[in-house]
Amino acid sequence: MAKELTSRAENYSQWYNDLVIKSDLAENSSVRGSMVIKPYGFAIWEKMQAALDKMFKETGHQNAYFPLLIPKSFFSKEASHVEGFAKECAVVTHYRLKTDENGKVVVDEDAKLEEELIIRPTSEAIIWDTYKNWIQSYRDLPLLINQWANVVRWEMRTRLFLRTTEFLWQEGHTAHSTREEAIEEAELILDIYADFAEKWIGVPVLKGLKSPNERFAGAVETYCIEALMQDGKALQSGTSHFLGQNFAKAFDVKYVTKENKLEYVWATSWGVSTRLMGALVMAHSDDNGLVLPPKLAPIQVVIVPIYRKPEQMEAIRNKVDVITSNLKARNISVKFDDRDTFKPGYKFAEWELKGVPVRLAIGPRDLENETVEVARRDTLEKEVLQMEDIAEKIEHLLEKIQDNIFQKAFSFRDNSTFYVDTWDEFKIQVEKGGFMWAHWDGTPETEQKIKDETKATIRVIPFDGKGEAGKCVFTGKPSERRVVFARAY
Amino acid sequence: MAKELTSRAENYSQWYNDLVIKSDLAENSSVRGSMVIKPYGFAIWEKMQAALDKMFKETGHQNAYFPLLIPKSFFSKEASHVEGFAKECAVVTHYRLKTDENGKVVVDEDAKLEEELIIRPTSEAIIWDTYKNWIQSYRDLPLLINQWANVVRWEMRTRLFLRTTEFLWQEGHTAHSTREEAIEEAELILDIYADFAEKWIGVPVLKGLKSPNERFAGAVETYCIEALMQDGKALQSGTSHFLGQNFAKAFDVKYVTKENKLEYVWATSWGVSTRLMGALVMAHSDDNGLVLPPKLAPIQVVIVPIYRKPEQMEAIRNKVDVITSNLKARNISVKFDDRDTFKPGYKFAEWELKGVPVRLAIGPRDLENETVEVARRDTLEKEVLQMEDIAEKIEHLLEKIQDNIFQKAFSFRDNSTFYVDTWDEFKIQVEKGGFMWAHWDGTPETEQKIKDETKATIRVIPFDGKGEAGKCVFTGKPSERRVVFARAY
Numbered sequence: 013m014a015k016e017l018t019s020r021a022e023n024y025s026q027w028y029n030d031l032v033i034k035s036d037l038a039e040n041s042s043v044r045g046s047m048v049i050k051p052y053g054f055a056i057w058e059k060m061q062a063a064l065d066k067m068f069k070e071t072g073h074q075n076a077y078f079p080l081l082i083p084k085s086f087f088s089k090e091a092s093h094v095e096g097f098a099k100e101c102a103v104v105t106h107y108r109l110k111t112d113e114n115g116k117v118v119v120d121e122d123a124k125l126e127e128e129l130i131i132r133p134t135s136e137a138i139i140w141d142t143y144k145n146w147i148q149s150y151r152d153l154p155l156l157i158n159q160w161a162n163v164v165r166w167e168m169r170t171r172l173f174l175r176t177t178e179f180l181w182q183e184g185h186t187a188h189s190t191r192e193e194a195i196e197e198a199e200l201i202l203d204i205y206a207d208f209a210e211k212w213i214g215v216p217v218l219k220g221l222k223s224p225n226e227r228f229a230g231a232v233e234t235y236c237i238e239a240l241m242q243d244g245k246a247l248q249s250g251t252s253h254f255l256g257q258n259f260a261k262a263f264d265v266k267y268v269t270k271e272n273k274l275e276y277v278w279a280t281s282w283g284v285s286t287r288l289m290g291a292l293v294m295a296h297s298d299d300n301g302l303v304l305p306p307k308l309a310p311i312q313v314v315i316v317p318i319y320r321k322p323e324q325m326e327a328i329r330n331k332v333d334v335i336t337s338n339l340k341a342r343n344i345s346v347k348f349d350d351r352d353t354f355k356p357g358y359k360f361a362e363w364e365l366k367g368v369p370v371r372l373a374i375g376p377r378d379l380e381n382e383t384v385e386v387a388r389r390d391t392l393e394k395e396v397l398q399m400e401d402i403a404e405k406i407e408h409l410l411e412k413i414q415d416n417i418f419q420k421a422f423s424f425r426d427n428s429t430f431y432v433d434t435w436d437e438f439k440i441q442v443e444k445g446g447f448m449w450a451h452w453d454g455t456p457e458t459e460q461k462i463k464d465e466t467k468a469t470i471r472v473i474p475f476d477g478k479g480e481a482g483k484c485v486f487t488g489k490p491s492e493r494r495v496v497f498a499r500a501y
Numbered sequence: 502m503a504k505e506l507t508s509r510a511e512n513y514s515q516w517y518n519d520l521v522i523k524s525d526l527a528e529n530s531s532v533r534g535s536m537v538i539k540p541y542g543f544a545i546w547e548k549m550q551a552a553l554d555k556m557f558k559e560t561g562h563q564n565a566y567f568p569l570l571i572p573k574s575f576f577s578k579e580a581s582h583v584e585g586f587a588k589e590c591a592v593v594t595h596y597r598l599k600t601d602e603n604g605k606v607v608v609d610e611d612a613k614l615e616e617e618l619i620i621r622p623t624s625e626a627i628i629w630d631t632y633k634n635w636i637q638s639y640r641d642l643p644l645l646i647n648q649w650a651n652v653v654r655w656e657m658r659t660r661l662f663l664r665t666t667e668f669l670w671q672e673g674h675t676a677h678s679t680r681e682e683a684i685e686e687a688e689l690i691l692d693i694y695a696d697f698a699e700k701w702i703g704v705p706v707l708k709g710l711k712s713p714n715e716r717f718a719g720a721v722e723t724y725c726i727e728a729l730m731q732d733g734k735a736l737q738s739g740t741s742h743f744l745g746q747n748f749a750k751a752f753d754v755k756y757v758t759k760e761n762k763l764e765y766v767w768a769t770s771w772g773v774s775t776r777l778m779g780a781l782v783m784a785h786s787d788d789n790g791l792v793l794p795p796k797l798a799p800i801q802v803v804i805v806p807i808y809r810k811p812e813q814m815e816a817i818r819n820k821v822d823v824i825t826s827n828l829k830a831r832n833i834s835v836k837f838d839d840r841d842t843f844k845p846g847y848k849f850a851e852w853e854l855k856g857v858p859v860r861l862a863i864g865p866r867d868l869e870n871e872t873v874e875v876a877r878r879d880t881l882e883k884e885v886l887q888m889e890d891i892a893e894k895i896e897h898l899l900e901k902i903q904d905n906i907f908q909k910a911f912s913f914r915d916n917s918t919f920y921v922d923t924w925d926e927f928k929i930q931v932e933k934g935g936f937m938w939a940h941w942d943g944t945p946e947t948e949q950k951i952k953d954e955t956k957a958t959i960r961v962i963p964f965d966g967k968g969e970a971g972k973c974v975f976t977g978k979p980s981e982r983r984v985v986f987a988r989a990y
Contacts, residue, residue, distance in 0.1 A: 106591075161651075
């Protein structure tokens with residue numbers, strides 16, 4: 013077929029890019045670094061949003077909306093925050109265009125802003141400026157707010173979904189009366205992210221803390237979930253930050269305690285983005301195309317008719333109507349591909365490319381025998397099933413596929429996880445990829461040197477590390493626990 | 502209570518502003534002209550989004566996402582489009598900040614963009630630039646795409662929800678192979694908008710066309726729905742544009758017809774925004790606060806316990822648990838206001854302010870008698886009902902309220918609609934407000950003169966005008982039909 017992909021073995025990076033474009037998820041726009049998310053890709057993102065939004069609401073969070081544009085002075089109030097984001101800010105300086113004497117449309121220099129506005133790269137600054145007015149007493153806490161929004165970070169090297177100048181995300185911003193409660197919140201959200209990654213995207217993740225070098229600009233601690241892609245590179249898939257009182261102090265947000273004292277508020281922020289679409293694609297897909305987890309697939313079942321004569325097509329269509337309504341009654345989304353301009357083989361390849369979890373093919377012989385051919389996208393296995401209770405069978409099959417996708421990714425990660433104890437081993441393994449559990453002396457300097465030499469960073473200081481002591485793989489200095497190194501997206 | 506509103510009679514405009522802020526819908530942000538949509542307001546917007554999104558999808562539209570930033574040159578391709586929007590554009594000129602020698606954060610002049618980027622005030626330009634690559638043949642048409650997004654238009658005078666520099670909206674952008682199909686699409690969407698306004702927001706609307714002066718920049722025809730607020734001013738509530746081939750020509754988007762000819766594509770675009778929140782507030786609310794239509798109310802039923810002793814509260818709580826679960830089983834959202842820090846009277850006033858459609862009050866005597874006091878927000882009527890089948894009774898009551906709100910607004914509009922035949926009458930009526938059906942000679946000049954003299958504009962050339970001929974109310978020249986004038990938001 014026309015839309016052949018580069019194979020993963022040949023060029024993983026090219027495979028990814030081809031796949032995202034050819035499967036109609038997204039494409040590069042004419043605007044430098046910005047992508048267009050196409051309907052098929054956006055339908056997956058909508059499913060992600062719906063599932064996450066439900067989880068947030070079930071845990072007491074409410075949605076709200078804060079301004080896109082942030083005055084430069086707000087942005088500068090938290091020193092490490094502005095430090096972290098200043099180098100990648102889109103800056104609005106004027107508010108009007110005009111036509112010049114040559115009829116050309118130009119910026120109107122008379123419409124220069126007194127203070128420049130920054131397009132939000134993240135919203136802590138504008139939100140904490142707002143919270144100042146919302147929080148007076150302990151009765152106003154906790155404040156548990158989430159926002160679905162677009163943000164802009166001026167990236168020099170962009171890749172569809174993984175790193176784009178503009179991206180879509182959710183950002184939670186919560187305020188609490190105690191340090192403990194804020195930490196609990198950051199951990200609760202990390203659990204939600206991990207659950208979502210594993211149960212919906214089907215990607216196993218390591219949970220833990222970031223090292224200081226990888227921490228969010230303005231955070232006291234950054235919690236993260238970290239996934240492993242098929243090329244052995246890590247993908248940070250979600251972060252949840254304990255912000256301490258940093259933003260409360262920068263924006264002067266205090267509350268009156270039950271004991272009538274004035275205290276600074278404690279904070280968290282947390283987010284996942286359209287980057288998760290990249291994780292979804294890279295974790296499961298193969299050289300034939302996408303492999304979508306059923307729970308996030310816009311089309312869960314596609315039905316392809318096999319026929320020569322119009323009357324055969326009509327008989328098939330009648331049967332398909334019944335199957336379709338039974339599937340829909342079980343909340344299974346189904347598409348009947350009745351286009352007469354393409355042959356079945358072409359359609360099979362197209363739906364494989366698009367990662368539809370289950371494909372049914374029905375021909376005249378199936379009608380005679382009351383059977384249907386069922387093909388799984390994840391294993392590419394086919395079998396002929398009796399039509400009886402077919403909707404129920406497919407429902408079970410979708411669950412099985414969801415589970416298998418996760419198990420496969422889990423085994424892959426397992427086989428790509430290494431305990432590395434010497435620097436020589438480290439240098440060899442880093443070229444092969446995977447998660448490397450190694451000892452580290454705990455200093456940012458060592459972390460930086462390892463990065464400079466190997467491009468590997470500490471992805472996560474995992475919660476489920478055993479805490480066994482050892483010696484730093486680089487300096488030989490004492491280490492209390494292993495951390496996880498990898499090259500990352 | 503603390504949160505008293507200005508009355509409508511005293512100062513309608515102040516009443517509106519007070520109400521939006523005190524009922525926790527939204528507030529002005531520190532960013533000039535931008536608002537913060539608070540959780541209670543955002544919950545209503547989410548319900549609007551969900552209902553509209555379903556209607557769009559049921560009519561074959563898909564969601565997608567296009568870049569926020571549009572290169573200035575794209576924006577300038579359609580002449581009247583840029584003309585219409587150039588005066589209110591936020592312009593991005595730089596992509597980096599830096600710290601200067603004095604430690605101050607400033608724009609880095611070395612990071613000046615070669616070509617300025619415009620924050621989308623609407624997305625025709627970037628979308629038609631994209632469609633150029635998506636459309637080759639008649640098989641690619643129609644293309645029916647919608648986007649939920651934020652846009653920025655630099656407004657000098659802003660009002661919460663009604664006119665803000667940044668606002669949220671949906672914008673549909675469709676491409677068709679024939680003129681007729683594009684016009685049908687624009688009309689289909691207008692019907693969806695009108696249905697939504699009337700059946701969900703409970704606001705009756707006039708449907709029709711805009712006059713050339715009020716047309717969208719770049720459109721051949723603009724269809725609109727126009728509502729009347731309680732102060733007699735009109736609010737444009739949604740527009741659907743037939744764009745002809747203007748954008749196809751500007752962006753060179755052609756397709757191969759079935760007959761193998763190359764033709765320009767036909768287009769529509771259409772949108773409704775958070776402005777609808779303003780319509781919702783202004784059409785129904787009263788001097789006690791919001792009056793929310795049940796279908797869009799985040800909380801449909803609030804239950805307030807009336808008690809003195811803790812054991813009474815416990816008995817009430819047990820009863821409330823049963824009611825709550827019966828209401829939830831009918832998909833009715835309910836809140837039990839069990840705060841012990843406030844008296845019932847305070848709570849009543851608060852939920853009235855927030856427009857909750859139904860309030861239940863339960864005290865010890867109700868428990869004895871198996872009764873409950875039911876108060877309607879729309880009429881402020883109270884009655885004591887037997888507890889038996891209470892959930893069912895409330896479900897019916899909510900439907901009745903939804904209907905009554907619409908009927909009330911409909912009667913109001915009816916009583917505020919005038920046939921005006923002389924210029925003297927016009928000048929008197931325009932000060933009193935309302936929709937004025939008057940004859941117009943069809944020229945932009947006359948329309949402009951009427952606007953200059955009275956601040957009234959042609960809100961809509963209505964579909965359901967009777968088409969009777971007459972003489973222009975201003976010039977006395979012949980007119981084929983009446984059009985609707987009003988002052989507008």
